[in-house]
Amino acid sequence: MAPVPAAVVFVADVARVAAFYCDVFGMARLEGDAGYAVLARDGFQLTVHALQGEPMPLGGVREDAYVKVCFPVRSIEAARAAAARAGGEIWPADRAWEAPSRGFRACDGRDPEGNVFQVREAL
Incomplete structure (x- = not known):
């Protein structure tokens, strides 16, 4: 099997954040344990990986991450509602x-641990 495009997000609560990305973006869990979860959708994989003792960021948002993952969605409004139900948010x-x-059209948001992502809907 050939490698696919992927990103890794580092979090304190793997189960909670993995559930967020599955609920909001329809990703499927491929594998994992308490320390990581590999999620996939449309030829893209997202690994949710446990932090190695790093603290939560001040203010609860990791805006200065080196990578921002962008997810295609059918509707930003629907994704905004799903994100709120799952413990995150998409900006107004x-x-x-x-x-x-x-x-x-795009809008940023954050997962339950403050990692910033972007959603994109077709114009």
């Missing part, structure tokens, strides 16, 4: 922006 509609040349 007034913080969304459009990239007409690339065909999408």
